[in-house]
Amino acid sequence: MKSLRFMLPVVxxxxxxxxxxxTDTPKPDAxxxxxxxxxxxxxxxxxxxxxxxTVDPPMPGMNDKDMxxxxxxxxxxxxxxxxxxxxxxxxxxxxxxxDHPLTMLYLxxxxxxLIHYCDAGxxxxxxxxxxxxxxxxxxxxxxISGGTERGHMHHAVFTVIDANHHTEDWTYMAPGDKxxxxxxxxxxxx
Numbered sequence: 001m002k003s004l005r006f007m008l009p010v011v012x013x014x015x016x017x018x019x020x021x022x023t024d025t026p027k028p029d030a031x032x033x034x035x036x037x038x039x040x041x042x043x044x045x046x047x048x049x050x051x052x053x054t055v056d057p058p059m060p061g062m063n064d065k066d067m068x069x070x071x072x073x074x075x076x077x078x079x080x081x082x083x084x085x086x087x088x089x090x091x092x093x094x095x096x097x098x099d100h101p102l103t104m105l106y107l108x109x110x111x112x113x114l115i116h117y118c119d120a121g122x123x124x125x126x127x128x129x130x131x132x133x134x135x136x137x138x139x140x141x142x143x144i145s146g147g148t149e150r151g152h153m154h155h156a157v158f159t160v161i162d163a164n165h166h167t168e169d170w171t172y173m174a175p176g177d178k179x180x181x182x183x184x185x186x187x188x189x190x
Contacts, residue, residue, distance in 0.1 A: 126156060
């Protein structure tokens with residue numbers, strides 16, 4: 001009886017591994033959707049990036065030159081999601097005091113989705129559009145979870161320059177629908 005209790009989980013894990021392996025195998029004659037192509041492009045940006053940040057209009061008390069930033073991007077969940085985290089260098093990892101927003105990108109059918117877990121306490125959801133050359137992926141606001149009284153992220157654009165250089169443009173809608181544009185010029189650090 002004890003050997004049966006041990007074998008059952010092993011058999012179930014083996015079966016699930018076989019099922020995942022079969023579903024991960026791409027169909028050779030199935031063309032990739034634009035969303036899949038965009039996601040594949042964004043996944044090539046996995047790594048750590050040094051960021052030169054420009055904010056327009058400039059925010060009070062914020063000097064772009066004094067805020068060295070990094071962005072880390074990591075493919076996870078068997079290649080089905082990408083975790084994107086922004087952080088200022090030299091700032092402690094204390095989520096109760098400092099901003100380290102996290103963004104998740106994932107496919108849902110033929111749509112590339114972005115959910116931004118914002119320090120404003122909300123989670124805007126955006127859907128991607130791809131440029132004809134495939135190097136720019138633009139995310140448009142769809143809906144939001146959580147309140148908007150402190151503003152919310154409203155738009156994002158990722159542009160691949162080359163394997164070691166890309167840009168990100170984020171538009172934050174401050175209270176009163178006042179847009180604040182953040183431009184990140186990113187060079188690969190790792």
